[in-house]
Amino acid sequence: MAFQRAAHPAATRAYRDTEDEHPTLPGNMQRDSFAALVERVAPRLGVGPAAAHAFLRLATMTRPSDWTSTDRTPFIYAEAGEVAKMLGLSQPRTRAITCELERAGLIERRTGANGSRSRAAGTGLYFGAAIARAAELMALDDQLTAERQQAIYMRGQRSTHKRHLARALDRLAEIAPRCPEAQAIRHEAETWPSAERLHGMDLTALAAHVDDADRLCRTALDLLEKREESSGGPLENKRPYIQDTTEESLVSCNGHVDMQSAGKPAQDKSHVVPPDGGPNCHENKDEAASGAFKSEFIARLGPQRLFGLASPEMQLYLSGRAEPEYLRFHDFVWAAERRVPELGISPDAWNAAREVMGEDSAMLSVLILDARKSEPGSAIFKPGGYLRGMTERYRRGELHLVRSLIGLSERRRAGHGS
Template sequence: MVFQKAVHPAATRAYRDPEYRHPALPGNMQRDNFAIIVERVSPRLGVGLAAAHAFVRLAAMTRPSDWTSQVRTPFIYAEAGEVAKMLGLSQPRTRAITAELERAGLIERRTAANGSRSRAAGTGLYFGAAIARVDELMALDDQLTEERQRAIFLRGQRSTAKRYLKHTLERLSEISPYCSEAAAIRQAAAAWPSADRLHRMDLATLAAHVDEADQLCRAGLDLLEKREKTSGGPLENERPYIQDTTKESSVSCNEPVDMQSAGKPAQDKIHVMPPDGGPNCNEKNVDAASGAFKSEFIARLGPQRLFNLASPEMQLYLCGRAEPEYLRFYDFVWAAERRVPELGISPDAWNTAREVMGEDSAMLSILILDARKSEPGNIIFKPGGYLRAMTDRYRRGELHLIRSLIGLSERQRAGHG
């Protein structure tokens, strides 16, 4: 006995319901935009790539106005053989694809008793089933977009762990070349999936791997700290703090916030100045420190001091790693990478900041942005645009991160006073 897959209800009942007799696309959505959405979500509907592409091509054979009409439904009345020719497929393959689309609830096939199609008889391939599901398909598309963004951030976090672990193992090789524990960590890292495999992982598997990579990196850093201690080498957390310059004269510059910017995309032109103030701000003249800081220099700020300057949300992440005085710079990068999507900053804005500024300055930029986002009178409506503005200022040599950290410290002190 041969069992056939059930046809999606939208292709049989919902479309024929009088309420959905002629469903129309909402708002300004047009045929081609909708077809692209269908193609993107097709894997979640059980539709293969070939069938999804065929849907786009079939939709293009209909009148665009029918997709937004309240009195007509888009359809194709050409014979199956003609449709196969237009798709460049064999008739059996075309029949299989249209059957696949019908099972997924994206089209409805109406044929006469002899299998023929005609405009007069009202037979052919109808797209009302898909249009009736527009809200569902748009919600699914939004969900997939969020998942893609999440996957991009997760892959970036794995890249960070891999990079730090590589440098850690290199340092271990220098001071303890025959360390068996380092060899075990190196062997475990060698078994990590390739970057290509990461793209094929589902979110749960990818997140689990990223956690494992983070734990292995921390194990490597723990081992390095132990070996450096026994060999007399410098420990990151024992480096002296940068000289406290908060007692020097400084001016706080907070330019007015554009209250009309809420809700606009993060890539729009920003109206909130980066934390070093506006073009006429005297705070820029407090010191001449460059924004191009080396990792060793930034480490001198000290973990406790950086922790105290971070936002409560970032501090919550950091507390799960270690006591503030034992935090490593890697922990701050790790926490910043998790705050980035929560702040609504796109992967592109974050990656651009890292490429332009380097990971150290990009991390400090997130820490500063995050800490300032809820300051009274300094509401940041568009964190993504704010970060892009900071990146542009860095390119021009106008971003002074250390001075911004000093400003944060002073404002915190004044607030607690």
């Protein structure tokens, strides 16, 4: 016996008497925008794509004003055969679709004793059931939007892990071409789902895979450090960097540090300022040389120093990865990618920053704006716009990131001293 989905309570709600209340769409919502919303959330209601699209088509056959009127409910009184013709479907298929929509609580079928429909008799397909659920469906739409955004961020994180892992494996192949551990890591990475398959994964499965990808990448980076150490090569966290002794320890090719409020918008040259110190400036060269799993900023300043300048929220993420002195570039990017959605920064803004600045500078930009937003009196109301402003200033050669770090460091010192 075939399984029958129970009808949604809204589908059996009585709207049959002329004295019934007529539900209306909330706020400024209109028929077409509501029908489009229903089509978006239909999968969560157990409604297939064909039935969801049919709902939209059926809704457009009603008067728009009926959806916002308190004295009538939108309905279609055409006979089933006429509705089938309008939808371009067979009568059995149309009947199956209307039953599917009724079970989901999106329409109510009212028919005469012989199955007829007519305006005079008050029979036909009525949409009051869906309208009565408008608030519920809007909340579901918001939830689905948030889940889609979360999935976009997680797919981006998987992309980061894959990119960093590939670079680490390439480096391992150079210094230890016959390393069995590296081969095992490479083979495991080859079993990862494709980028296309990620789109079909639910959030739970996607999150589990991203965690596995992060674990494998960190395993590869651990192995790389050991192999570099045994071969006498440089390690990211072991290379000499400027010690934290005076404020001059952060001085780059940029000159005077402006100590105005950190809450200024990104367009303010006094606060968001990147390397343009001339052809002999090491900062320019370091920006260009930054690799996919190495950071010139971390190499020069040290992970502890950068950790100390991060916001409390980012520090909490980083602390769960390693002690500050053992943090890697991968850890800072990982933490930045978690702060991006929490700050309300869109995936587009973050991706644009990475494409224009490179991953090193984009990570540092998020660290800086996040730290500034955490400062008392800060006025960064739209971090996404702030990051876009930083990206544009970088594009024009006007974003001095090290100077911004100096400002952060000086304000931290002044705060601790007060």
